[in-house]
Amino acid sequence: MEKEGQICKKCIVKTKGHTEEFDEKKAYGSVYAACSSAHYDEEECEKTANNVTVKIKKFVKNKKRIDSSEIRKKIENELKKKDEELSFFYEQHLPNLKKL
Numbered sequence: 001m002e003k004e005g006q007i008c009k010k011c012i013v014k015t016k017g018h019t020e021e022f023d024e025k026k027a028y029g030s031v032y033a034a035c036s037s038a039h040y041d042e043e044e045c046e047k048t049a050n051n052v053t054v055k056i057k058k059f060v061k062n063k064k065r066i067d068s069s070e071i072r073k074k075i076e077n078e079l080k081k082k083d084e085e086l087s088f089f090y091e092q093h094l095p096n097l098k099k100l
Contacts, residue, residue, distance in 0.1 A: 011065045022060050028053045031075060034090035038083065048086070052078045 010022035031052045035045035052075060059074050060066055079086040 010060050010063060013065060013067045015068060024053050024057055027056045030090060030093060033093045034086050037089040038085050048082060
């Protein structure tokens with residue numbers, strides 16, 4: 001979480017207004033969880049999570065600040081390209097991930 005006066009390279013503005021540094025592990029984990037829920041095998045989960053994470057890293061690369069909702073939408077769109085069901089499972093996992 002960003003503290004007052006702290007500067008982050010790629011600040012994600014969270015739903016409640018606070019900011020934190022972009023963490024590709026969170027993006028990867030959320031995509032992996034969606035794939036797992038859709039009963040993809042481990043190899044396909046890893047491949048899909050890696051591919052989407054690479055695209056998200058490119059998406060945020062030159063942005064100093066970005067809303068988390070923009071990242072979520074981008075992930076959803078990438079998952080829809082692969083499988084509509086994946087996007088559904090991703091959306092369903094978000095409430096559980098926010099508790100972490």
